């Protein structure tokens with residue numbers, strides 16, 4: 001048995017079954033044996049690949065959208081340029097390169113990376129070189145300034161709880177033990193006030209997921225944007241309202257059982273954007289498919305310009321990346337974008353209200 005599995009088994013023996021969120025938090029974030037704490041999971045040799053790792057175009061367009069939002073809000077002369085869960089730092093590096101020519105933007109930017117993984121902080125320090133760059137444990141530690149922030153495939157990595165409807169009540173899915181093996185069980189049914197609105201669109205047996213951590217992080221960044229100005233761009237897979245069991249484990253680009261190898265596989269769930277929107281005290285944009293968003297920002301023109309300098313395999317890879325980012329059968333529709341902005345401010349380009 002691995003050290004992390006032993007830790008989980010002894011916790012369950014001592015305290016009884018744990019919520020799916022508690023299990024995810026230990027698997028992903030355990031300081032010694034957690035998935036993110038111990039490795040760089042990204043890229044072809046890793047477990048999964050993300051949009052900024054596929055093409056520089058993704059980060060460039062996000063950077064220009066944030067810079068336009070900064071200009072639209074009067075170009076505040078000191079602001080926080082932040083990323084939540086920056087992975088290898090590729091997205092932030094592309095944001096900074098693409099915005100070099102935006103007058104005053106770099107002088108005003110205080111670059112902050114919110115990252116809990118020590119292993120990934122080290123990678124980020126190699127990729128993003130910036131005077132005074134700061135790493136933060138949580139969004140609450142960001143400086144109190146206008147906040148322009150991007151989060152790509154961050155909210156899907158946050159722990160979710162899962163409940164199954166029974167009458168007007170819910171049974172929570174719990175990770176317990178069958179002998180030595182981890183197994184899913186159900187709690188006794190309980191009333192859950194925060195899920196009142198889900199009684200409208202669910203039936204007996206339906207599973208609903210919610211992420212208390214995701215909602216509180218959204219509330220924190222939305223609160224700062226309402227107070228100081230700024231904009232958040234949230235990009236992730238999911239939908240306006242999530243329904244059903246979307247909890248998944250991925251290892252070496254293949255799906256596996258989330259209970260099979262704790263700490264060795266990536267665990268994610270689809271993002272419920274409605275829950276994030278309900279949590280913020282500021283405006284939120286219409287939820288927009290990633291493909292539509294990138295097309296509106298001019299990805300095709302950028303792709304054509306970049307293609308001129310490429311040939312052979314590099315050209316093929318570039319064309320494939322453009323397609324993967326935008327095509328409805330690839331990431332184009334599954335991935336969505338939503339922005340938070342202060343009351344009275346327009347959403348960043350590519351999005352509408």
Ligand code: SAH
Pocket residue numbers: 036042050051052053084085086087088091114115116117120137138151152153154157158
């Ligand atoms: N945004 C990157 C990486 C996505 S992977 C990309 O698009 O390539 C998820 C990232 O979120 C990792 O950097 C992981 O370490 C970080 N992360 C996960 N949970 C976190 C938390 N609670 N607080 C801060 N960072 C977290």
